[in-house]
Amino acid sequence: MAGPTIDPLGQFRLTTGLGPLGASVNFTNSNEAMLAAAAIIIALFFAGLRAQNLIPGRTQAAVEILYEFVHKMCIDTIGEEGKKFFPLVFTLFAFILLGNLIGLFPYFFAFTSHIAVTLTLALFVFLFSTCVGFYIHGFRYFLFFVPAGVPKWLLPLLVPIEIISYLARPVSLSVRLFANMTAGHVMWEVFAGFMLLLTAGLGIFGVVASIIPLGLNVALVALELLVACLQAYVFAILTCLYLHDAVHMH
Amino acid sequence: MDPAQTALLARDIGAGLATIGVAGAGVGIGNLFGSFVSAVGRNPAARDTMFRDVLLGFALTEAVALYALVIALVILFA
Numbered sequence: 001m002a003g004p005t006i007d008p009l010g011q012f013r014l015t016t017g018l019g020p021l022g023a024s025v026n027f028t029n030s031n032e033a034m035l036a037a038a039a040i041i042i043a044l045f046f047a048g049l050r051a052q053n054l055i056p057g058r059t060q061a062a063v064e065i066l067y068e069f070v071h072k073m074c075i076d077t078i079g080e081e082g083k084k085f086f087p088l089v090f091t092l093f094a095f096i097l098l099g100n101l102i103g104l105f106p107y108f109f110a111f112t113s114h115i116a117v118t119l120t121l122a123l124f125v126f127l128f129s130t131c132v133g134f135y136i137h138g139f140r141y142f143l144f145f146v147p148a149g150v151p152k153w154l155l156p157l158l159v160p161i162e163i164i165s166y167l168a169r170p171v172s173l174s175v176r177l178f179a180n181m182t183a184g185h186v187m188w189e190v191f192a193g194f195m196l197l198l199t200a201g202l203g204i205f206g207v208v209a210s211i212i213p214l215g216l217n218v219a220l221v222a223l224e225l226l227v228a229c230l231q232a233y234v235f236a237i238l239t240c241l242y243l244h245d246a247v248h249m250h
Numbered sequence: 251m252d253p254a255q256t257a258l259l260a261r262d263i264g265a266g267l268a269t270i271g272v273a274g275a276g277v278g279i280g281n282l283f284g285s286f287v288s289a290v291g292r293n294p295a296a297r298d299t300m301f302r303d304v305l306l307g308f309a310l311t312e313a314v315a316l317y318a319l320v321i322a323l324v325i326l327f328a
Binding site for chain 2: 182230234
């Protein structure tokens with residue numbers, strides 16, 4: 001078939017950036033976006049905390065709101081021990097949030113739409129919380145898989161279920177983030193491609209009719225902005241919940 | 251119809267069938283926000299604290315729908 005076609009997954013293709021030097025070390029556009037996310041969050045904090053006023057300006061207020069939001073989430077979810085894990089949770093939250101937001105801009109790359117990236121983050125969280133559990137409780141951490149207050153004869157059934165649900169954590173954590181970001185970007189691409197198909201197929205009437213998918217795309221931008229923030233929040237709060245399980249064992 | 255074409259057709263039908271799972275997430279999200287609205291009706295003061303949990307529940311429920319989408323994409327492209 002001639003004319004424009006819809007290529008929904010082409011936007012996630014990796015290319016090498018930074019010219020021949022980048023190509024020689026396989027420095028991809030995904031890595032560029034990651035560096036940009038890290039640089040933006042560091043620059044934001046540097047700019048916000050350079051002049052520490054009692055009455056904060058806009059940048060300082062933004063930085064303080066971000067900091068206090070994650071700090072409160074840590075304390076509320078993990079408990080008093082949450083202060084120790086706050087730097088990790090904040091780093092994860094800021095990195096994923098900036099990654100999602102950078103990906104919303106046209107021609108920019110959403111590195112959280114690659115399962116390799118999200119699975120790495122999720123596996124790190126999983127292994128870290130397991131290590132914390134063993135560090136604090138020793139081998140008694142295996143009792144985590146034995147639910148309290150259950151009749152003895154049910155245990156052979158429940159313990160395998162608990163173990164499987166524990167091992168499924170990194171899978172669900174990574175697929176949730178990856179699928180949300182990928183689905184949003186694919187939807188954009190499909191509606192944008194539909195506009196091209198309409199104009200190619202129906203001429204001037206198609207141009208007028210393209211207003212409908214264009215409007216839908218504008219509405220989708222708002223939804224994706226919500227999803228980008230929400231998924232970063234969900235990833236962070238689930239990290240907190242797993243750490244809570246590791247620290248308190250229930 | 252030759253077998254290669256039949257296989258392509260079966261693949262597309264399978265991907266379509268895989269998206270049926272989204273119906274469950276639709277029920278879940280509707281249930282979630284329905285309960286939220288009735289809870290706010292009973293106790294409007296607790297709206298802000300409840301809304302945070304609702305957003306978390308929404309994200310968790312929506313993720314189930316996206317698992318179905320991932321299965322469909324795997325069938326289509328992998």
